[in-house]
Amino acid sequence: MMFGKALKIGIIAALGIGLQLISLGGVFAEPSSSTVTTASGGYSARFRVEGSVANPTTFTLSKLQALPPTSENVFFYTGQGPVSSKFTGVLLWDLLNSVGVKTDPSIKNDIINKWLVVTGSDGYTVTISAGELDPSFGGQQVLVAYAQDGKLLGADTGFARLIFPGDKAGARDAFWITSIKVH
16 A cells, blocks of 8 residues: 555656656757767767768867858658758758768769768667769758757757758658768
């Protein structure tokens, strides 16, 4: 009997804490650029582009904003319902060009042999073929977004988020980007 009452009190307390956390939704101070991300997820203030590139580079918000900006109005479905927003960021293709993807000039169209793995701090990964992005082939306008509807992204998605404007669902929209590796 005592155990049952203690369990009920514990559940009520946990629900109360959950409701308090929900009521705070969206009230976050943006973490500093020294924030460390972990494999368990959370805010990322930088990501690294590495692998088969000439100049492996760590990107912060200011480095992303130094590249040519692009804005896209997108609509897609998520587990929480439809999303319709204007995202601003950098074309992933432009970002790749800024670090120089290594290709073998003796192999015709070697860029289509390359692929990228984008990883979030929560371990979520998205794989993209470079040919999908190259304007000579697929030409998809994939964004590394840093703003949504005119506001910088925050703690709920990290400072940078992958956006696929043509996708019907947001499954390839990786949050909390920590790395982009070119293979």
